[in-house]
Amino acid sequence: MFQTYQYPEYSYSQSEEQRTDTLKRHPVVVIGAGPIGLTAALDFAQRGIPTVVLDDNNTVSVGSRAVCYAKRPLEIWDRLGCATRMIEKGIKWKIGKVFFREDLAYTFDLLPEDGHKIPAFINLQQYYLEEYMIDEAAKSNLIDLRWKHKLLNLTQEDDFATLTVETPDGVFRMEAEWVVACDGANSDTRKMVGAGFSGQFFQDRFLIADIIMKADFPTERWFWFDPPFHRGQSALLHKQCDDVWRLDFQLGWEADPEEEKKPENIIPRVQAMLGEDKEFELEWASVYQFACRRIDRFRYGRVLFAGDAAHQVSPFGARGANTGVQDIDNLGWKLKLVLDGDAPESLIDSYHEERAFAADDNLLNSTRSTDFITPKSEASRRFRDAVLELSEVTDFAKPLVNSGRLSAPTPYKASSLNTEDESDFAGSMMPGTCCSDAPVKVNGEDAWFLNQVGDGFTLLVFGDEEAADVAAGNVKARVLRVGKDLEDADGKLTERYDGAPGTVYLIRPDQHVAARWRYFNDNKVEAALKTAMGGA
């Protein structure tokens, strides 16, 4: 297996602190160099935080695993300088088709409007994604990526944690002002702090098979309920790069994972799906089951949880890695402000507030999809089948079809960091919402709005309204004026932000709206800026 990808091996080297037996305190230590830990390293370093990453292995993800990456995480990786490679290598798609038995039941388009830099989704094997981020991390002298470093134990004081770490050279200790645990669904760090991790476990098994095949199927997500080639179960077909295709077969709870993983059992399933005469080779296979659960608190003292270590969802909707990347987007700027003493430590509590809210939204969507895809009773299956049958001939049943509600950012509608609107606005850019992209022109050249929003706080000003940078302590919100710093050539920015002349948006460092007004008032902006920094 693995004919299309050569696994890199990253070299272990003993750290200075272990070699000289020196107890060193680091600002931030990240546990785990998967997609979330690597995103954390890139984000923190870009904000100027020296970051140590510990990983107990020395290579990238074995198997294609996560595969589907959504628009918002790609926008975050674009801010971190590594999205271009991913998008170039990945398979772009936005159309999904749902089949019921022999018939097409429903087609959806994930990005029906144009004027966005980043595609709705790309499919890319997880090992490429990690490799690109590791390459990017190597360019930063603030990132210290340590392979073959396994966390054995963790204890906490009021303002730091002590980590006991094992390497090929033995065991040593290090200290961290903050620990960010990105060590996956089976997180050891989570066990070390004694956190709760509860939710719903689903009694079902799924087979993932990656096959290599030359095929001219369109680059769309195809999902089948009860297809003729796999009666009574569901199936999924998705294209990845290098002519690798991801197939997913629901197997039921009684299936034997070891038996199902054997090529002689996989090949007939694939042949039934694609036809006997289709030539293909098996690249990788795995049998999985899943749970939908969440950590009780994202923060345990100086230990913060992100990604699957904090929340585990069903795979329907691509809400796993995509959500984890947004955890980091939320956390990085808060850590920086607190480490610099520019915001109170309590700002970190808003990480739990906002990301637990997002996790619950993801869990709700993913649980609903799972209940639709794998009905738990005959009564439930009858409703499901009725919806699918009616969706072929009516409009009203189509939105009830649920083959996975695909990952979209959760607006922090009720966040304590928001300042409530005092005027009416049309559109969706309410406080707590992730900023929408739009095509703009900068110095006459085509550009994208999100690339103009800096790493700090931004004051987006429409029209000629008098406005100036506003400071709260050492932190400044900088004016970005439409009509001067950028041109809204197509009018899309104005439309998406309901940007009548005089409109002012305060945008957070993670490109979320903190507050907005129909005029500029520096006292109001300063108050909103302080609120967005946790009452600094």
Place this chain on the structure above:
Amino acid sequence: MQLDLTRNLPDPDGFYEHLVSSQRYMSDEEANRMNARLILILSNQIGDMAVLKAAIDFAADPKGYERKAAA
């Protein structure tokens, strides 16, 4: 009033979850009886014989109904 088959539910996923989870702990027979009660309750709410007749005919044979309507 005509039978309206365009989308009209403000929160389709929330509705569906509530409907299905209401039967989670029922036997099949209990779920069927609940469905019958639910249809009668909703029919009374609609209260328009022409609409109800059209809905009953459509539900009995969705694809056949379309063919008849087209003819």
